[in-house]
Amino acid sequence: MFTATESSEADALRQYGDALGAHLGESTPLRFANWDEAMTRTFTLAPDGPLPVVIDEFPFLARVSPALPSIIQRALDPAEQRSNTQVRLLLCGSALSFMGGLLSGTAPLRGRAGLELVVPTLDYRAAGRFWDITDPRTALLVNSVVGGTPAYRHEFTQDDTPNGPEDFDAWMVRAVLNPARPLFREARYLLAEEPDLRDPALYHSVLAAIAEGNTRRGAIANYLGRNPSDLNHALRILEDVGMVVREPDAFRSTIGDYRIAEPLVTFYHAVMRPVWGDLERAGRAARVWPRLQATFLSKVVGPHFESVCRQWTRWEADADLLGGYAHRVAAGTVADPAARTQHEVDVAAFGRSPDGREELLAIGEAKWNETIGIKHLQRLKNIRDLLNAKPSVHADTCRLMLFSGAGFTPELAAIADTDPAVQLVGLGSLYG
Incomplete structure (x- = not known):
């Protein structure tokens, strides 16, 4: 397994050679002149039977080496292979739009994949069990903040779970609004992970408008002081990367509401962003949170509860x-x-x-x-x-x-x- 990092092509090849050499037990790291050599060597790794080879954060590699998908396609072409490879290559990444594009249209890898797996977040019931929360009210409050992303349970909150409704406010102060915890800045970083979002200020503004309850295209445009047509591209990109979803009106399919797909992003834009300066100062959250609770209930919990009720009606x-x-x-x-x-x-x-x-x-x-x-x-x-x-x-x-x-x-x-x-x-x- 190789996990890519943001680096140049030469540095990425060096890291890949180090990882492959270590896997093979070589006394010295492997060195490749280009990805053609690296992939050719990779597909010879399984002479005795199937072997999974995992490349995680693949978008980092493809961003600095755009030809890499085509190189992999050629390596998978039976006409190019000296023998039928037993390597099972798993390409993984969190950039939804990029990973989806690998197999779409005329993309080089279209038709070469045996599996396309989108891993969704946990639904609200599974998330409650995952967080070990048995009280339904507490479970929904927590879910309205962190959603169903598993990493937020352990790495981002250091296994801190509210003990019940009476502990929820204290948990918000110590785990969510605490500048020393990784979860505090996570919503800001989520946009930065998407390579297609090249104007962060505009996308943050669109998300803020939606979080404030402006869910129709015209309302979003009015909130930002723009024409509705000016937002077509931004809304389409946010949909493509899975940051927002458009839900058609139940009775008029020609119109619809835009909703933020990730609860943490809604919470950040509705609650944290307007008072970011206060929250960044350590020790201020306990004083700031009481005046944020009304906004939290109306802008975050209320709409999230409605969404959960629709999920329950549809699936349960x-x-x-x-x-x-x-x-x-x-x-x-x-x-x-x-x-x-x-x-x-x-x-x-x-x-x-x-x-x-x-x-x-x-x-x-x-x-x-x-x-x-x-x-x-x-x-x-x-x-x-x-x-x-x-x-x-x-x-x-x-x-x-x-x-x-x-x-x-x-x-x-x-x-x-x-x-x-x-x-x-x-x-x-x-x-x-």
């Missing part, structure tokens, strides 16, 4: 609860012409009827820090009536789902006990 909810199998779940907006307004729907689950039509199985509202009661149910009923009036939406049996991180009123619970069309989902169900 029983078909009996929804009245069918959900093949699509999204957020959306519903126009109310009479009131000249729009209503936001946090969760909209769609299934298929026996004749193949798409039908609306359920709509839902999610509130993290608010006890949900009758008024929330009535709001969903009004939205359902508006949807039933649309010929394009089949919502005849649409169920009403209410998600809460703070609980439900007794009156609402009594209705849900007798009406299967009303479903209440709390933290216990989300993490059950």
